[in-house]
Amino acid sequence: MARYVVTGASSGIGREIALQLAARGHDVLALGRDRERLEDLTLRNRRIETRVLDLCDRAATIACGAKMAGDPIDGLINNAAIQHNVRFDDPHYDAGQIADEVDTNLVAPMLLSRLLLPKTPGRPFVIVNVGSALARYSKTTAAVYSATKAGLRMFSEALSVQHQAGAVKVVDVVLPLVDTPMTSGRGKDKVSAAYAAKEILRALEPGATRIHVGKARLLRLLEIIAPPAAAAIIRKL
Template sequence: MKKSQTKVALVTGASSGIGAAVARRLAGDGYSVMAAGRDAARTNELASGSPAIRAWVGDLTSSEACNRLVGDCVKAFGRLDVLVNNAGIYHLADAEHTTDEVWNQTIAINLTAAFVLSRAALPQLRKCKGAIVNIASDWGLVGGRNAVAYCASKGGLVLMSKAMALDHAAEGVRINAVCPGDVETPMLYRSGATHGLDRNSALREANAASRTGRVTTPEEVAALVAFLASDEAAQVTGAAIPIDGGNTAG
């Protein structure tokens, strides 16, 4: 396929929440976007809303699937400029109540998939001096209660981003981590439901816990991702940037 002159972004976890907002924002900024998600209906619905977005449906818990996704993106668009590793899951449990299955699944989706996708994408990103933006968490910067696997995966993602940034800075490839606190997404409501909270109660409690009095919106996270993907952030690499209403400030 002839190489496109339009920049291309690959966004994982794009079925809803932050990933969907990032895909829409980058498409609005002029990118062609490969939006990858596990939920076929929601991923295809996202793609139907913009001619710049193409859906890819699949599970990224194997290296083969991750490699295939990058290959499919390059085959479809002829290039890859930005990789946004957003796919993630969250299980509520301390160490004694975290099973092998939960631990392995959390690490596979939240950390290993981001590593394999990044490894596969680097040859393409090197050609265009592109960028990787990893969606970590404020709980990748500080600990959180009853989320041992999640914290381990997101902390690993933060330090993986920093290590890769050092390795590839001289090649012109920038790697950064975005570290949201509570964001108004389905994950927030699912977490609230485990505590017996309905949607309104879950949002009210999350708002009250924020230093700014409200949670972050997916669109605000997407705006930060768009900046880090842009040429305006040419000197930003190896950063782990909280977007958490000041909750990790002290």
């Protein structure tokens, strides 16, 4: 069995990923901001170890990543994300919120990926970057979130190119709207966090490079045959 690091494990998709990995017999190092919720994870399954970490804190993220780098880790699932679902010019949307979105959604995955990449050539390792359909088409709100997910997608592609001849695998996951605390009060026909987690874990299977979940599969088709229709659907989210 393998050992995986999962970010954003306090709730939502990250919590489900941690539980499903542990149920499959893997060891999990679950990172999150909510200590009580993380402690509940360890009670649910003894294979889950937790560490409190706020990915908005770059120094803490670097310190945590450096500490984990000495452990035998087989993969990193960059799941954590912040989305402020407002227009960029909203008077209540400030510089601190922008910085938090960028640090959590893009900078932290880059830092953790860099620190946890195996130092031994040829050692298998998988990086799963949990993205969004908003990486391809934006909407009238969440400009920074969309930009960070687009950056994460390109980061996945760049790492894949750099490691295409090696043992490191990088998988980009494209999610539809998922029923989590982040999306509370908006959207409809959302998929469950448990279903999203199950689909995300397909990234650990051999040959996976990009995974479209649920309705994001339809979006993939529309991108090819009718890009304006795909954009119109995303703008309604």
